[in-house]
Amino acid sequence: MSATYSAARIFTIIALWLTALAAFLWARTQQSPGPAVWDDGTVQTFTGEYRAFPYPMLLADLPLERAAGSAPRTMPLVEVGKRGVTRISPAIDGQRITVSGWLLRRGGRSMIELEPNTTIVATPAEQSSSAVISPSGSPNQSRTITLRGEIVDFKCFLGAMKPGSGKAHKACASLCIACGIPPPLILRDSGGGERFYLLQSPQGTPINRALHTFIAADVFITGTLSTIGDLEVLSVTSESIGRP
Numbered sequence: 001m002s003a004t005y006s007a008a009r010i011f012t013i014i015a016l017w018l019t020a021l022a023a024f025l026w027a028r029t030q031q032s033p034g035p036a037v038w039d040d041g042t043v044q045t046f047t048g049e050y051r052a053f054p055y056p057m058l059l060a061d062l063p064l065e066r067a068a069g070s071a072p073r074t075m076p077l078v079e080v081g082k083r084g085v086t087r088i089s090p091a092i093d094g095q096r097i098t099v100s101g102w103l104l105r106r107g108g109r110s111m112i113e114l115e116p117n118t119t120i121v122a123t124p125a126e127q128s129s130s131a132v133i134s135p136s137g138s139p140n141q142s143r144t145i146t147l148r149g150e151i152v153d154f155k156c157f158l159g160a161m162k163p164g165s166g167k168a169h170k171a172c173a174s175l176c177i178a179c180g181i182p183p184p185l186i187l188r189d190s191g192g193g194e195r196f197y198l199l200q201s202p203q204g205t206p207i208n209r210a211l212h213t214f215i216a217a218d219v220f221i222t223g224t225l226s227t228i229g230d231l232e233v234l235s236v237t238s239e240s241i242g243r244p
Contacts, residue, residue: 036106036158036159037104037106038102038103038104038159040113042102043101044100044101044102044112045098045100046058046061046098046101047099048060048096049072049097050088050092050095050097052092052093053093053204053205054204054207055076055077055180055182055200056076056088057076057228057229058074058097059074059075059228059229073110073230074229075111076112077101077112077114078112078114078182079114079116080114082172082175082181083181086180087120088120095122096123099118099120100114100118101113101114101115105158105159113155142225143225144222144225145222146221146222147187148219148244149186149187149188149197149218150185150186150219151214151215152169153177153182153183155176156169156172156176156181157186166216173215174212177208177211177212177215178212180206182198183207183208184198185199196231197225198233199223199234201237202236202237204235207236210237214241214243217243218244219244220242220243220244221234221241223236224236
């Protein structure tokens with residue numbers, strides 16, 4: 001009985017060590033969650049031009065971060081939780097507003113999670129003078145390109161979740177995008193750098209529902225490239241997306 005107990009004890013200890021080693025090796029193979037930051041402890045206030053399409057965004061006044069003549073900082077807006085913004089009237093598209101909320105940021109891109117229960121209206125006396133290229137672009141500013149990357153939900157990728165990408169995050173990303181969170185295509189280079197392309201329909205409207213089967217997967221996308229402020233935008237259809 002004693003020998004059997006000793007053998008079982010040794011076996012259990014070895015099994016625990018092997019399990020710990022396997023977990024360590026598995027963790028080492030996982031993709032880094034990246035340097036995303038969600039400053040959910042500090043409410044900040046931002047002013048700028050409101051853009052309703054393809055997704056609610058603020059072309060923010062951030063003079064300390066902008067060089068003279070550069071495009072305004074484009075910051076997508078989202079609600080608390082897995083929800084896109086619906087409370088701001090599209091009628092104030094192009095007008096100046098002030099919003100308060102929590103900042104999410106990663107790789108030079110920023111997003112604002114709006115403070116709940118606040119009313120957001122335009123400032124009638126002030127119209128934006130920002131130079132903005134529309135999503136549809138103009139003939140000499142838009143071009144067709146093919147890119148390879150991963151479709152993620154912007155909010156989680158910028159810091160709401162870690163990791164905010166990859167197959168482990170697919171279910172969460174699918175729900176976020178279905179509920180209106182803006183979907184970008186993320187390209188990664190060999191040095192760990194990331195480039196963001198916001199996805200929209202050719203009509204300059206949300207394309208969330210058409211992306212369902214391609215979220216958190218390695219995909220090729222062909223679309224028309226343009227910009228909104230400093231954010232690159234890719235106009236695509238579900239037919240222009242494929243797997244390698």
